[in-house]
Amino acid sequence: MPIIKLSPAERRRLTAFTTCIILAVVAWVFAVLSTPHNFTVPKVIVFKNAPQRRAFHSLQSDTVNATVQGNGWQMLFSRFNDDESQLTVDLHTLDQRDYVVLGSQMRRINAAQPQNRQIIGFDPDTLYFDFSSRRVKKVPVELITSIDYKKQFAQSGDIVLKPDYVTISGPSELISRITSWNTDTLQLDNVSEPVSKQLKMQSVKEVNMTVYPKTIQVKIPVDEFTEKTLDIPVKVINNPHYYNVKVLPQKVKVTFMTSLTDYPDMDDAFFEATADLSLWEQKGYHALPVKIKRTPPYCRIVKIEPAVVDFIIKK
Structure with a gap:
């Protein structure tokens, strides 16, 4: 009620x-929101026309506070407009001095701003830079991969990068510490055929440094793999006294994985199986383990039979 x-x-x-x-x-x-207001908006600095003969480093944050003249509605929605969150600063004056006055570029900056949202001031108004000698150097490309191959498939040859070097330029102290430059990660799943991709280089974090080119071509040969078994002669090594040594058996069966393309060409000349006699002299071994010292590229040993061999020393 x-x-x-x-x-x-x-x-x-x-x-x-x-x-x-x-x-x-x-x-x-x-009425309040329609009234003119001065409000502050953070702006991320983007540089253009950087000096080519001088390497530089900004001594302040990459964000400045811009005082904008507008109404309450514009102030209310200013935080949500990402398209206007950047501020392009021209660095052509750094060829003669080590600072840039934002106020001197006010007319050019406001030309890119909406007429009803003109900037009237900056904090800070002056940007200072540190300079050092500039250096140019070529460094090899370091390919970063995360590749998952389909069952029975794998890389079957050397990876080709075009180009395999990039040119970096920037402050001498920074450039001297760089020995290679990484690509973005090449991430692939269930791969069963040759790969040919255009891949970006990792981006530069320093504003006063450049990398060229920004993309490279990556080619990875991929083939189906299968098992093959060969009889490989066993060679005795570390026999400084030139003993007359006979191993039993004289050959071992080596089972390995190879690509279908290379399968017909694989023979015992591509392999070297060894037995180390120093294991008998120094450690008293009565049988010698077999080691595969040489294998063809991109072949994987599956098993060796037998894994150890007996030996006879004839005097």
Whole structure:
């Protein structure tokens, strides 16, 4: 049961009064937001026309506070407009001095701003830079990969990078510490055929440094692999006294994985199996383990039978 019982006429008057209050508040908000205001907006600095003969390093943050002249609506929505969050600063004056005055570029900067949102000041207004000698150097490309091959498939040859070197330029102290430059990660899944991709180089974090080119071509040969078994002669090594040594058996069966393309060409000339006689002289071994000292590229040894060989020394 309502505490206050109103007649129909009183309820109509209360509704009209409440509506007037709401409309008055809305009108007041619109009036306030339509009034001109000066407000501060953070701007991320983007440099252009950097000096080519001088390496530089900014001595302050990459963000400045711009004082903008606009109305309350623009102030309210200024934080949500990412397209206007950057500020392009021209560095052509750094050829003669080590600072840039933002106020001197006000007309050019405002030409890129909406007419109803003109910038009237910056904090800080002057950007200072540190300079050092500039150096240019070529460094090899370091390919970063995360590749998952389909079962029975794998890389079957050397990776080709075009180009395999990039040119970097920047402060001498920084450039001297760089020995290679990484690519972005080449991430592939379930690969079963040769790869040919254009890959970006990792971006430069320093504003006073450049890398060229920014992309390279990557080619990775991929083939299906299968097992093959060959009889490989066992060679005795570390026999300084030239003993007459005979190993038993004289050949071992080596099972390995090879690509289908290379399968017909694989023979025992590509492999070298050894037995180390110093293990008998120095450690008293009665049988010598077999080691594969030479294998073809991109072949993987699966097993060696037998893994150890007996030996006889003839005097």
